[in-house]
Amino acid sequence: MSDQERKAPLKLSQPGKLELKKTVEAGQVRQSFSHGRSKVVTVDVRKKRTFSSATNAGDIGSSEGASANPLEEALDSARRENERRRVEQNQLNAIRAAILSQLDGRGRLACTIRWRADELQTQLEAAASMLPEQLIIFGPPGTGKSHILRSTYLNKLRIERECVVQTIFHPEYTYGDFVGKLLPLSVPDLNSPGRSTVTYRFYPGHFLLALAKAYREAILVPAGVVRNVALVIDELNRGNCASIFGSIFQLLDRDTRGRSSYRIHLPEMELMALREQAEISDIDQASTAEGRHLLELMRSGEIVIPRNLSIFATMNTSDDSIYYMDSAFKRRWEWEYLAAGTRGRAGDLVNVQIFDDVEPALSAAWKWVDFVDAVNSFILSHSESIRHIEDKQIGYRFIRPEVVNDAVAIPASKIRNKLLFFLWDTVFPRHRSLLADAMGVSLRTFADLSDHLDRFMIMLWDFRSAALTPDD
Structure with a gap:
């Protein structure tokens, strides 16, 4: 190809105003070799395409179909959804009122009870589908941390009183108090009346008790009615968290489903206590996918925090006798600050x-x-x-x-x-x-x-x- 042909502009086959110029031009350089030899060679030089920033900014700003603010779109979507629910609820109330007007006193009572039971069932199913909380509520003394925890978060997750395990950290609180410990126990000696002998018994800690409640709900309860469980820790920073949590620290990382991202091996004694407290020692099948997953892990001696177990903690930031919490521990929690004077x-x-x-x-x-x-x-x-x-x-x-x-x-x-x-x-x-x-x-x-x-x-x-x- 000659230089004249190389420099000629590229045109469309059909007549028109649109045309493109080549971005490659020819040039000559001298290439050096060993022993003083050299040679002139022809190379292609590729030009860098440049754009006017002012023109591009104007094009982008004025382009049709540009996406709106994502936050505004989300808010508009939430408003539309709330309005839709309000209209549907009004329609449902009108239908129920029409039905009740055609019934006698006993019929109206029966319908009202049935509708209320359906609403509670829907609320339980919605609460079971919520992601668990792993939250530290902190602030000055008297700001109502425990009050907010119970009146807001436990109610939102529909956590009943019997599904709450509560503890308080203090300087003498240990991993054995949190997970479990083996202690000596004096019992009567059956072979020697009047005498006693020493045996050992494993006492499950607060975390193991909460985990057992969550496992029992996930494994034994039918799908759709699984209850949420909460472990509530008061005065979190008055105990040595790194020592108290131990290997449980690894389970605090949660995935998008609310389950622990990692799993840990549990000693046989603690695993037996977990099965006993959860009442699943002889259970090999579960009614939910979550329960089947938990049973499969337990067969290999492993545990995770299931999605129906939330962990809440409260702490005062003004206490002087507190333990340091490292950043790796703190970043595994969500935090909420309660300011004074609200x-x-x-x-x-x-x-x-x-x-x-x-x-x-x-x-x-x-x-x-x-x-x-x-x-x-x-x-x-x-x-x-x-x-x-x-x-x-x-x-x-x-x-x-x-x-x-x-x-x-x-x-x-x-x-x-x-x-x-x-x-x-x-x-x-x-x-x-x-x-x-x-x-x-x-x-x-x-x-x-x-x-x-x-x-x-x-x-x-x-x-x-x-x-x-x-x-x-």
Whole structure:
């Protein structure tokens, strides 16, 4: 091919305006060889195609059919689905009302009971299909962590009381308490009346008990009515989690189905205890695919956390005597922080008053939620002096209300003995002069602070009033 033909533009076979130029051109280079020899050779040079950024940006922005914001699409889809369900529910209610109008009292009762049973069955099936939770709820003391856990998450998963295993971690809590341990037991010696002998018995721990409940539901219960199970751990960071969980740590990784991504081998003694607690020692078949999978693993001495077992934990971030949790352990959990002073979680405490039989007029001016907000604002005002200031606040459930004079109230004695001591011992242990200066009294001991609850309330009232008064 000649140079003229090589440089000629490429055209369509039919007449038209569209044409493409070749992106390859010819060039000459001198190629060197050994012993000083060289040779001129012809090579093809491929051009790099370039585009105008302004043109492309305009084309992309103005192109028809461009996808919308995925978040907006998801929200629109959710709204349409909610509207569809609302319309269907209204139609169903109208049909039921028409049916009930044609029946007598006994017939209406029978239909209502049947419909309610169907609704509960649907809710149980929906709860069984939900993915399990593996959640740590944390925050300052009194923010209602245990309350939120039970009122929200356990209800959402339809977890009944008998399907909840609860424990609390502490510095002496061990792997044996969590999974199981072998302990000596003194029993009467049948061969020697009046004498006893020592035998050994395996005591299953809290995790093994929860696992057994979940295995029993998955293996013995028919599909569609499998109940969810929960293991609830209070004060998670007061125990040495790495030591307590041991090899169970490997099971905390869950796949998209909610089951453990990995499996671990369980010692024969612990495996026997699991079968015994789950009441599946003589069971070889299961009614669900999940149950059959669990039985197959147990035959090889392996276990996983099934999808119907959720694990919840709570912890206070302001505790001083806590254990460190490494990042590998923490990333296997979902986390939810409950902040202090969230009015939406005050619930039935919104209208609770403070009662003080010594200073009734002073305490009657305070609502409990306003008092807590004022305490937290006073603490936050000293953020430059107090370390970890966010964890030093309190929640509305820091003190439980009582019935006083036929009314629900917060006794001033509990504020004096619990809240003031928390401020003295936890919030201001190194800066007690801040309290003394604010109250205008000398505070050398906790007794001095306890005797001046009235001064503390007046100081908080003035502090709150100054904060609510706009600057001129």
